[in-house]
Structure formats: structure tokens, C-alpha cells
Amino acid sequence: MADGFRTRVSIVAEGTFGTTPATPAMLRLPVTAHAMADRVPQSPSNIINQTRNIEDMVRVGRGATGSLTCELRHSPSGEGLSAAMFALLSNSLVAVAATVASCTTTAGAKTITRASGSFVTDGIVVGDIIRLSGGLAADMGYLRVTTVGTSSLTVDRVANFTGSSGNVTVTRGVRATNSLSEQSFTVEVAHLDLQRAHIYRGVVFNSASINLAVNQLATISFQCEAKDSIVTGNTGTTDVFITGATYAGMTFAPTLDPIGVQEVQLSNASGVGQDVPAQSVALSIANNIRPREQLAALGPVSMSRGQFTASANLSAYFDNQDDQTTFLGNTATDFWLATVDANSRGWSFAIPQAKITDLSVPVQGPGSDIFRAMTVAGYRSQAQDCTLRLQRWD
Numbered sequence: 564m565a566d567g568f569r570t571r572v573s574i575v576a577e578g579t580f581g582t583t584p585a586t587p588a589m590l591r592l593p594v595t596a597h598a599m600a601d602r603v604p605q606s607p608s609n610i611i612n613q614t615r616n617i618e619d620m621v622r623v624g625r626g627a628t629g630s631l632t633c634e635l636r637h638s639p640s641g642e643g644l645s646a647a648m649f650a651l652l653s654n655s656l657v658a659v660a661a662t663v664a665s666c667t668t669t670a671g672a673k674t675i676t677r678a679s680g681s682f683v684t685d686g687i688v689v690g691d692i693i694r695l696s697g698g699l700a701a702d703m704g705y706l707r708v709t710t711v712g713t714s715s716l717t718v719d720r721v722a723n724f725t726g727s728s729g730n731v732t733v734t735r736g737v738r739a740t741n742s743l744s745e746q747s748f749t750v751e752v753a754h755l756d757l758q759r760a761h762i763y764r765g766v767v768f769n770s771a772s773i774n775l776a777v778n779q780l781a782t783i784s785f786q787c788e789a790k791d792s793i794v795t796g797n798t799g800t801t802d803v804f805i806t807g808a809t810y811a812g813m814t815f816a817p818t819l820d821p822i823g824v825q826e827v828q829l830s831n832a833s834g835v836g837q838d839v840p841a842q843s844v845a846l847s848i849a850n851n852i853r854p855r856e857q858l859a860a861l862g863p864v865s866m867s868r869g870q871f872t873a874s875a876n877l878s879a880y881f882d883n884q885d886d887q888t889t890f891l892g893n894t895a896t897d898f899w900l901a902t903v904d905a906n907s908r909g910w911s912f913a914i915p916q917a918k919i920t921d922l923s924v925p926v927q928g929p930g931s932d933i934f935r936a937m938t939v940a941g942y943r944s945q946a947q948d949c950t951l952r953l954q955r956w957d
Contacts, residue, residue: 581765586807590643599629625862627789637908670726698727740949760804765790776843916944
């Protein structure tokens with residue numbers, strides 16, 4: 564009997580939809596659970612017969628679907644979790660990280676300057692999340708860029724800088740925004756104790772739910788759609804189920820936790836970012852995939868991507884009515900969060916344009932804290948031409 568401890572889940576990007584590459588370099592995922600399953604719809608024959616029995620059962624399609632749940636952790640370039648997260652945004656154009664040393668935070672203002680070089684040339688743009696380090700503690704941390712000049716940046720923060728001269732390092736993590744690239748994968752679910760594997764082909768990452776909450780480890784659960792699958796034994800080599808495949812191990816990184824959440828911010832009605840004293844955040848991302856099927860083909864021939872959506876559900880302590888003012892005034896806002904491990908490695912997620920679509924402040928009774936529960940739904944930011952910005956901090 565198979566044991567969950569001996570399950571290995573790995574992925575590889577396909578060059579052609581539904582075709583596993585020759586001698587693939589498989590990338591492992593840090594899964595905690597999977598629920599991938601074949602979908603083989605059957606249609607009963609309706610021929611009338613005198614025994615009242617169904618005359619036949621006919622297969623009318625093929626496909627697969629299911630979920631892959633992982634612990635959310637730092638995943639460097641070239642590893643499975645990073646590949647899956649960037650593929651979710653349908654973006655093959657991932658901007659490399661940028662680091663600029665010897666910068667200055669301007670006292671009494673919200674600007675950062677440099678003596679030489681260009682922030683524009685370094686690829687920093689409006690909406691990027693940046694990390695400041697090396698200067699006065701009051702000026703350091705994660706901030707959102709609002710304007711970019713050759714030698715200066717303006718950031719969104721409640722208070723002006725105290726001022727750190729020439730000793731501040733500005734870092735912008737690896738960045739991607741949602742786009743139009745179409746990427747599919749082969750996903751291998753191997754049961755090593757049985758030396759058997761279920762190999763799903765033409766897999767696309769349809770949606771994901773990212774959950775952060777107090778007293779819990781951070782998780783990301785991918786929902787997948789697939790063209791088809793096969794079941795197989797090993798190739799004659801133990802633990803190898805695809806001819807010529809290699810299996811790269813994962814670089815160790817701590818699972819992200821609630822203590823590592825650096826910022827959760829939502830802009831008020833005046834457009835100023837406010838720290839949200841959140842207890843939990845659930846970020847939902849969806850591509851709204853539709854399998855494309857046609858006559859003479861068993862299973863989808865491709866996957867159609869629908870509207871890209873991103874939203875967040877937050878539970879936060881009730882400490883002011885700014886969000887209610889924004890909600891009732893139908894005012895656009897923006898939302899972002901950054902979460903990293905003890906080595907300052909992790910992820911940030913930003914929805915640059917959004918509306919609060921639901922908000923309630925229930926009182927549970929005496930002796931209990933009051934929380935506000937809200938839903939923030941993103942839509943296209945014309946200034947940034949995206950709905951979601953994902954950044955990886957290495």
C-alpha cells in the first residue's frame with residue numbers, strides 16, 4: 564500500500580502543449596497534498612431495449628484536473644515553485660532584480676536619491692515594491708514606488724523620512740506582472756514505494772489561493788487543468804519514470820510564517836497607504852481557463868485563458884473607519900503585502916488598482932475584539948497595465 568511520505572511531485576515546462584520534453588529536467592514542488600485526478604466523461608446509450616438495461620457506455624472526452632497544495636517559501640529561479648508562480652501570471656518576461664547602493668533618504672520628504680546612475684536604466688518602475696536597508700531603522704523596510712526619476716524615487720509612506728545620507732541600499736525583487744504568455748507543464752506524481760507514477764501532460768495553472776494567518780504556516784494551493792495523463796512504472800532505473808529524466812532537489816528555505824509578514828497595506832480614500840493590522844489574508848488569483856476540445860481529438864487541443872482576476876479577503880482589527888469611507892465612496896484603492904523569511908527571502912504581491920467590494924464590522928459580544936472583514940477586488944491599472952504584480956526576494 565502506498566504511503567504519502569513516499570510521494571514526489573515534480574514539474575517540467577513543455578515546449579509543445581501536451582508533449583513532455585525529451586530527457587526532461589524535473590523540478591520538485593514542496594507539496595503538502597495533491598488531488599490531481601483524471602476526468603473521463605461517459606455517456607450512456609439511449610437505445611431502447613426490452614430488458615430496460617443501458618445498452619452501452621461511451622467515452623466522450625478526456626482530461627484531468629485537481630489541486631497541488633504547497634507550503635509557501637522562497638524558491639529561487641530554476642526551481643519548481645518559482646516556475647509555477649510565474650507561470651500563473653502567464654508572463655514569460657520576468658524582470659531581474661535591481662540593487663542600488665549608496666542612496667539617500669531625504670529628511671522631511673518621501674524621496675530617495677542617488678548620486679550617480681539611473682533608476683530608470685535599472686528598471687525600477689511605478690508600482691514596484693522596494694526594500695530599503697542599511698540606513699536608520701525608522702527609514703528602512705518595504706515601500707511602494709509612486710514616481711520614478713533618473714536620480715530620485717518617491718515612495719508611499721505615512722510619515723516622511725528621518726534622513727539617511729549615502730548609506731541606503733535600494734533593492735527591487737525579481738518582478739512579473741500578469742500578461743498573455745501561454746505555458747504548459749508535465750506534472751509527475753510518483754509513488755516511490757510502489758515505483759509507479761501518474762504523469763499528467765498539458766497541465767496549466769488555472770488559479771491559486773495564497774493563505775497567510777496568525778499561528779499558521781503560509782500555503783499556496785494551485786488548481787490545475789490538464790490535457791491527459793498516463794500511468795507507468797519506472798524506466799528500469801529506480802525512481803525514474805520518464806526516459807532520460809533527471810530530478811533536481813529543492814534548495815532548503817524556511818516556510819513563510821505570519822511573523823515574517825513585513826507589510827500589509829491598503830490605501831485610504833486620499834490615496835495614502837495605510838498599514839492594515841491583519842489577522843489573516845487570503846489572496847486569490849485566477850486565469851479562468853477553458854479547455855478547448857474539437858472533433859477527432861481525444862482531450863483538449865489547447866487551453867484558452869479567460870479574464871485574469873485577483874482579489875484578497877482580509878480579516879483585520881477594527882481601528883479606524885478609513886476603509887468604510889473608501890467603500891461607501893466607491894473610491895479606488897490598492898493593496899499589497901510582503902512576506903519574507905529570516906534571510907529576507909520571500910515574495911510580495913501587489914494589486915495596484917482595486918475596489919473594496921464587501922466590508923463588514925460585526926461585534927461578537929462583550930469582551931471580544933472587533934474585526935473588520937473585507938474583500939478587495941483588483942482590476943486593470945491603466946498606469947501600470949496590469950492587475951497583479953508578483954516579486955520574488957532573493
